[in-house]
Amino acid sequence: MAIYLDNAATTCIDEAVKAAMLPYFQEHFGNPSAIHSMGRPVRAAIEKARKTIAQHLNASPAEIFFTSGGTEANNTVLLGCVKDLEVQHIITSPIEHHCISHFVEFICQNSNVQSHILSIDRKGHINLDELADLLGKLQEKTLVCLMHSNNEIGTMLDIEAVAHLCKEHGALFHSDTVQTFGYYPFDLQKLPIDFMVCSAHKLHGPKGVGCLYIRGDHKIKPLLHGGSQERNMRAGTENVMGIVGLGKAVELAYAKREENEKHIQGLKDYLIEQLTTHFEDIQFNGDYNGRSHYKVLNVSFPPNQYNQMLLFNLDVAGICASGGSACSSGVNQASHVIQAIQTDPNRTPIRFSFSKYNTKEEIDALLAQLKEILNRD
Numbered sequence: 001m002a003i004y005l006d007n008a009a010t011t012c013i014d015e016a017v018k019a020a021m022l023p024y025f026q027e028h029f030g031n032p033s034a035i036h037s038m039g040r041p042v043r044a045a046i047e048k049a050r051k052t053i054a055q056h057l058n059a060s061p062a063e064i065f066f067t068s069g070g071t072e073a074n075n076t077v078l079l080g081c082v083k084d085l086e087v088q089h090i091i092t093s094p095i096e097h098h099c100i101s102h103f104v105e106f107i108c109q110n111s112n113v114q115s116h117i118l119s120i121d122r123k124g125h126i127n128l129d130e131l132a133d134l135l136g137k138l139q140e141k142t143l144v145c146l147m148h149s150n151n152e153i154g155t156m157l158d159i160e161a162v163a164h165l166c167k168e169h170g171a172l173f174h175s176d177t178v179q180t181f182g183y184y185p186f187d188l189q190k191l192p193i194d195f196m197v198c199s200a201h202k203l204h205g206p207k208g209v210g211c212l213y214i215r216g217d218h219k220i221k222p223l224l225h226g227g228s229q230e231r232n233m234r235a236g237t238e239n240v241m242g243i244v245g246l247g248k249a250v251e252l253a254y255a256k257r258e259e260n261e262k263h264i265q266g267l268k269d270y271l272i273e274q275l276t277t278h279f280e281d282i283q284f285n286g287d288y289n290g291r292s293h294y295k296v297l298n299v300s301f302p303p304n305q306y307n308q309m310l311l312f313n314l315d316v317a318g319i320c321a322s323g324g325s326a327c328s329s330g331v332n333q334a335s336h337v338i339q340a341i342q343t344d345p346n347r348t349p350i351r352f353s354f355s356k357y358n359t360k361e362e363i364d365a366l367l368a369q370l371k372e373i374l375n376r377d
Helices: 015-024 040-057 070-084 098-109 128-137 159-169 240-255 257-278 307-316 336-340 360-374
Strands: 064-067 089-092 114-117 142-145 172-175 195-199 210-214 283-285 296-301 348-353
Touching: 015 240, 040 064, 040 240, 064 070, 070 089, 070 098, 070 142, 070 172, 070 195, 070 210, 089 098, 089 128, 098 114, 128 142, 128 159, 142 159, 159 172, 240 257, 257 296, 257 360, 307 348, 307 360
Parallel strands: 089 114, 089 142, 142 172, 172 195
Antiparallel strands: 064 210, 195 210, 283 296, 296 348
């Protein structure tokens, strides 16, 4: 049985989530847009999921829109802000997920929109003073687009400080919260954020479904056109099974959020302690013992003949980890995140990311394999 330590890439589906989804494959198969007896219960299931998500965000159900995942949701926000909310400047960072950075580049190449890339420190934090200064200088409508937690190094944005800065300067604020939705609490009546996103497969839900929060006073046009689904915000018959699974996954995540956080943080702390104790010249990327996501640990191993094949050898030993974002697999170059924080290019960075299902025994097995691989004569 593999030891799975790549939960920032995706998580296994919770058994209770799977059970909630199963009836909507065959028993409740009606089209949710139909008004007959086979359609109405399906529509009700979608709206129940929407209400569940809204309750956990302290938002209105009317502000929640279902999508195919984080990429579509992020693209919808960016395009909508430029086309419908007259945004002329986008402020972002060099370590955003590619579904943000690549789409910002596309928008700027095909419009008069200007992008502004904030500098970051060696831990991956932006400079709030630099952001405030830039917001004070820009006269046209501005969108600030910064992820809540970096998916590769775990560094956390001070989302409250950024949100209030944006509000003070009249800028829009969108945060890619794919890695933190279900892991951290959000109160959107207190947090002045305009847009945020979720992807079910990051919190033990199914792949291919997510949601987008749009604060109620913003009106943007859909990315997909056709039918009137999602209150005219996303055309196409809804992914009912996925939406039901997302709703259940969010419910479960927040029901035991503090318990899960304590368990996962304990695993991360234990791995840090053991790596530091038993291996020489170990470094950690990002703000690993400060403002960092408790489920992500990016470890930098010193250069030697074995480290270049470290991920491969771990995989052979049945341990799944990552060298960076799963969305960039197959790319034969260093991660843009690792490059941006200016780590030694000769070192080998590996991301270990944990879930509520991981155990201390699995961490011990990982450590045993690392000792065997790295301490060969």
